[in-house]
Amino acid sequence: MKTEPAYSPILDSILGYTGRDWHKLVLPAVLLVGTVLAGFVVREILFRVLRRWQRKSTHRLAEVLIESLRGPIIIWALIFGIYFAIENASMADRLEHVLAKSLFALWIISFTIMATHLAGAMVKYYGGGGAAGEMPATSLTKNLAQIAAACIGAGILLHHLGISITPMLTALGVGGLAVALALQDTLSNLFGGFYITIAGQVRLGDYVKLNTSEEGYVTDISWRSTTLRMRSNNYIIVPNSKLAQAIVTNYNLPEKRMTVAVQVGVSYDADPDQVERVLLDVAKQAAADVPGLAADYEPTVRLSPGFGPSTLDFQLYVNIVEFEQQFAVQHELRKRILKRFREEKIDMPFPTQTIFVKQ
Numbered sequence: 001m002k003t004e005p006a007y008s009p010i011l012d013s014i015l016g017y018t019g020r021d022w023h024k025l026v027l028p029a030v031l032l033v034g035t036v037l038a039g040f041v042v043r044e045i046l047f048r049v050l051r052r053w054q055r056k057s058t059h060r061l062a063e064v065l066i067e068s069l070r071g072p073i074i075i076w077a078l079i080f081g082i083y084f085a086i087e088n089a090s091m092a093d094r095l096e097h098v099l100a101k102s103l104f105a106l107w108i109i110s111f112t113i114m115a116t117h118l119a120g121a122m123v124k125y126y127g128g129g130g131a132a133g134e135m136p137a138t139s140l141t142k143n144l145a146q147i148a149a150a151c152i153g154a155g156i157l158l159h160h161l162g163i164s165i166t167p168m169l170t171a172l173g174v175g176g177l178a179v180a181l182a183l184q185d186t187l188s189n190l191f192g193g194f195y196i197t198i199a200g201q202v203r204l205g206d207y208v209k210l211n212t213s214e215e216g217y218v219t220d221i222s223w224r225s226t227t228l229r230m231r232s233n234n235y236i237i238v239p240n241s242k243l244a245q246a247i248v249t250n251y252n253l254p255e256k257r258m259t260v261a262v263q264v265g266v267s268y269d270a271d272p273d274q275v276e277r278v279l280l281d282v283a284k285q286a287a288a289d290v291p292g293l294a295a296d297y298e299p300t301v302r303l304s305p306g307f308g309p310s311t312l313d314f315q316l317y318v319n320i321v322e323f324e325q326q327f328a329v330q331h332e333l334r335k336r337i338l339k340r341f342r343e344e345k346i347d348m349p350f351p352t353q354t355i356f357v358k359q
Contacts, residue, residue: 027088028084028085028086028088029085031081031084031085031088032081032082032084032085033081034081035077035078035080035081035084036074036077036078036081038077039073039074039076039077039078039080039081040074040077042073042077043069043070043073043074046069046073047066047070050062050065050066051066060125063125064118064121064122064125065118067117067121068114068117068118068121069114072110072111072113072114075110076107076110076111079103079106079107079110082099082103083100083103086099086100086103101160104160105157105160105161108153108156108157108160109153109157111153112149112150112152112153112154112156112157113153115149115152115153116146116149116150116153117146118149119145119146119148119149120142120143120145120146122145123141123142123145124142139220139221139222139223140193140194140197140221140222140223141197141221143222143223144194185241186224188240188241189223189224189225189239189240189241190223190224190240192239192240192241192242192243192244193221193222193223193224193225193226193240195244196221196226196240196243196244197221201248201250201253202218202221202226202243202248202250203218203252204218204219204220204221205217205218205252206218206250206251206252206253207250207251207252207323207324208228208248208249208250208251209248209249209251210238210243210246210247210248210249211246211247211248212246214228214236214238215228215230216228216229216230216231216235216236217229219235221240223240224239224240225237225238225239225240226238226239226240226243231324251323252322252323256321256322256323257294257297257319257320257321257322258319258320258322258323258326259297259317259318259319259320260317260318260319260320260326260329260330261315261316261317262315262316262318262330262333262334262337263313263314263315263316264279264313264314264315264316264337264348265308265310265311265312265313265314265348265349266311266312266314266341266346266347266348266349267311267312267346267347267348267349268311268312269347270312270346270347272303272312274344274346275301275312275314275346276301276303276314278337278340278341278344278346279299279301279314279316279337280299280300280301280316281340282316282333282336282337282340283299283316283318283333284299285336286332286333286336287299287318290328290329290332290333291325291328292320292321292322292325292326292328292329293318293319293320293321293325293329294318294319294320294321297318297319299316299317299318299319300316300317301314301315301316301317302314302315302317309351309353310349310350310351310352310353311348311349311351316333316337318333
């Protein structure tokens with residue numbers, strides 16, 4: 001006596017359906033394939049329009065949209081294709097409802113992933129790190145934008161699945177105090193970084209110096225720390241809570257241009273008016289061909305600090321375009337001043353002392 005396998009009725013019903021009613025599968029299959037192909041066509045047309053727009057514009061919105069929509073469009077076409085196929089296939093109403101609900105959940109997930117990527121890209125490309133009053137594109141702001149998009153998508157998905165988020169919020173509220181006590185340092189750095197980013201007094205690309213002597217270019221502000229790149233190309237990692245409490249000198253605010261001084265010492269026998277005239281002449285000539293030296297700024301000379309132990313000390317004040325260029329400008333000005341002083345017979349003496357000996 002033979003025993004039939006347990007799965008034979010299900011297999012027989014499937015084979016019987018495909019054998020007897022195979023023509024009923026043609027329309028769903030055509031709809032599925034047609035929708036996916038239509039997705040490819042729509043994506044190609046849309047990307048061509050966006051690329052043409054990108055070539056005519058100065059902003060990068062089209063590039064951001066292309067990067068964010070490249071994969072999701074095909075996924076959405078596949079989801080809609082399966083949905084149309086299910087709607088036109090003969091199956092139980094309950095199974096059709098479950099599949100439709102699952103497909104909509106998948107669409108929410110894919111849209112949330114796309115929105116998360118798009119939010120991060122928008123912050124990256126349009127963060128105003130170089131303009132006052134705008135939020136810089138730091139790791140912190142990028143992560144906050146992505147987390148916000150992900151939370152909104154998760155809330156919509158839970159609502160679609162019939163899961164109430166009120167108990168979750170209540171549990172988070174009760175456990176929030178314990179988490180805050182356990183993660184005091186982490187939360188302090190997080191809110192410190194958020195405050196630094198929102199305040200806009202320390203931005204990406206700014207050259208800053210702390211009262212604890214650390215200085216460098218701000219390269220990133222993350223949830224825990226701020227990264228400074230020194231002029232020697234090394235990194236300084238400063239916790240956000242420390243930076244928020246530090247006294248900071250920002251050499252890029254209120255503008256990048258700044259005034260620097262070149263100190264010059266001459267002999268007490270030199271004519272102060274002649275020294276002043278020569279220094280101004282050197283600075284004005286250098287403004288035409290020295291990179292980084294502002295040509296629209298009128299240089300000034302002051303007899304300051306004045307009467308030194310062995311020299312008359314002058315200060316030549318010039319304006320530079322940004323902090324980094326001051327060293328090259330001072331180097332070039334000192335060479336030109338030395339050459340001009342030799343031409344004008346202006347002496348720059350060595351330190352001397354006069355000793356009086358009483359008999």
